[in-house]
Amino acid sequence: MSDDTKQVGSPDRDRINLSEDYEVRYWTGALGVSEEQLREAVAAVGPTAEAVRRHLGK
Template identity: 70%
Template sequence: MSDDKAKTGAPDRDRINVNEDYELQYWTKALGVSADELREAVRAAGTSADAVRRHLGK
């Protein structure tokens, strides 16, 4: 199922999509990291928000 671009409210809280600007902005603010740090964490840990939090030590 594809994302509905008209619905840019709160992103899915279980997955991180660093290819969508609104999600990138949300997750960098929520996790207190830069966009580059978030991209690297997703590359290393996968798109699961929990896995990224663990990777970042959050």
């Protein structure tokens, strides 16, 4: 299913989608972690960027 361009806001930007390579690249760079660290953090606390940042101490 494609993104609904009529729905704007932050819910999509606030979540880390590990199924998309470009998102994994973005978040590993933005958080300064390896892909493995990112995946472990998401597994531990869920896909919200705020929770992952807290978990990683960022």
